[in-house]
Amino acid sequence: MVVVQPFHNIPSIPTYKQLMDIAFGRASRTSVKLPAVKDKLIIAKIKEIKRIEVSSSIIIDRLKNIVGSMPNIDSLHPFYRDLFCIMIDRDRYNLALKNLSWALNFIGRLRRKYIVEVRRASNPSEASQSRRAFYGRVSSIIKSVGGDLEFLSNVHKLKRLPALDFNFPIIIVCGAPNVGKSSFVKCVSTAEPEIAEYPFTTKNIIVGHLIGPHGVIAQIIDTPGLLDRPLEERNKIELQAIAALRNLHGGIVFLFDPTETCGYTLEYQFNVFKGVMDLFKDRPLVIGLTKIDLATKEQIDKAISLIGSYKIYLCNTLQCIGVKDIVEELLNQLKI
Template sequence: MEKRCVSEEVGSIRIPDFNEVREYVLKVYQDRISVPKGLKRKYVVIYLSKIDRVNSYLVNRVLNNLEKLSKISISKFYQEILKLAGINGYEQTLNILYRRMKVINRLWSVYRVGIKSSLDAKEARRVFREYIGRVLSIFRRSSDELDLIRSAVALLSKIPCIDDLPTIVVAGMPQTGKSTFVGNVSTAKPKVSPFPFTTKDIILGHIELDSVKVQIIDTPGILDRPLNELNPIERKAYLAIKYLADYILYFIDPLEDSYYNIENQLKLLQSIINEFGEEKIFVVINKIDSVKPERLEYVKKLVSERTNTYIYTISALKNLNTHNLIRDVVSRIRRNTV
């Protein structure tokens, strides 16, 4: 069976909230149960049926799903994405809820014995009502934890499937042509717009060349500022670089009227080199179809003063030199995986 990615595994799981549990439990309490005529102590059969229905629902819809979630390995990247969304303590919360659901499961065993030993229907009903009260009390106290897990599941299920493949992360400041490039060379179809910060999430595609399959990630633009000043959109790009990138394609817009001037773009490049090292970075000057030759040479000179890496010049829009860039990256991947 093919292994599914985190977003697929998590996306198949649904945890009910307190109101859903309450509604179901109260419905079971009110439902009429048909039993054969002449059956002795029919009240025992009725309330055993009700308590078993409640427990089966809680086991299948809550306990088993919490157990499934606890077995899904959440990498550091996913953990940081959750924290970025204000969802802290995911694994601890799962453990807390799981322990509480095990308590509820033990209550079922205890109260089932109580129903069996009831002397009349009134006592059986009282025992069942007490069981319901304790179950709903635990769920009411767990509302915040349930909401946190439900929010985490909703967020993780929306993240693209990140495979165990060599990974190229395309980074740079906004409006440098990252999304156009990723859309042209891979299976990804990112939104392209003339406005900065059009890409708000990481977008993943795949490339297969010479029997080598890699995944490529388009990231939101990053501005040149300290990590603690990055906004949530920029931090997604930073996390992708930090935790997912085997190689980084750093895109530069060389135009004189670019959204962000060349000095700011080079300062960000230097920050990325300082943090992640020069050996995994490919510097890519884009938009050569629109830049004057002398301006292009000037920008190349500025880049070469800051890094010894080879400088690629491409046009993502016109698909100029993009194939050579991808071929070189794949060749590097092949050499390093042999």
């Protein structure tokens, strides 16, 4: 399955200095076809007009590409829209696009004006002066939108977000750090999991795919650095990033480590669990106890007693034991 997310076409955004260097540098190296008549004024006009055309075309095309590749926020899926609005100031974004559109249109008008001036030049020096005046005006315009280019370069970072297909259920794997979430995703994925990034966590997020006889039936993601701590330990922006996950429709797998070798007590893990349940109380849920190859009967019994009346599955994510039973139960709840 080839899935792309809405930011994949966003190009690399140059600084205003880089854009001017590219445009003016390429214009200065552009060769022109000279007429048979060796008239210095005609030759000068041809060269200067070509420089104006090349430099302006590069800048206009680059700005058009940037503006045209930026997403329409209102058309984004709520998951991506929420993440976008957490990471990018919406009003500043719209203003930046407006300023770039103004700049490219104004440069187009200046191009026509200064080409006329070059054609009216009475000597080569005057033709060169008109072209330099054009360069000066364009430099001022590009410098004035330098802050907008810098701001939009932040949008380019959204290309690293996971690519999800919202036509299929998305299973979120939760639990405290080191309980085996990533191993679980790798075990149940019937295709090679994809590595992506998620805002406000330094760890990669893994997206796996469950494939049945007729193609993909669900996606599954782990949540490193996200749903692995009690919600009361989160700041406002982290809570917003976590809340964006509520836009993913599917089920929840929550993993407990009864051995506590993950570095967290069962009580701590249960607090994480309660936070997840508050967020996803309306979602199908399956609970797994991991590391059953290490856990004693007493540890397993203690975990089951703490968790309460939920149906609990035992698994070993390193050896992929019991993980498919968990997924099959969740798929049954999702009626897949």
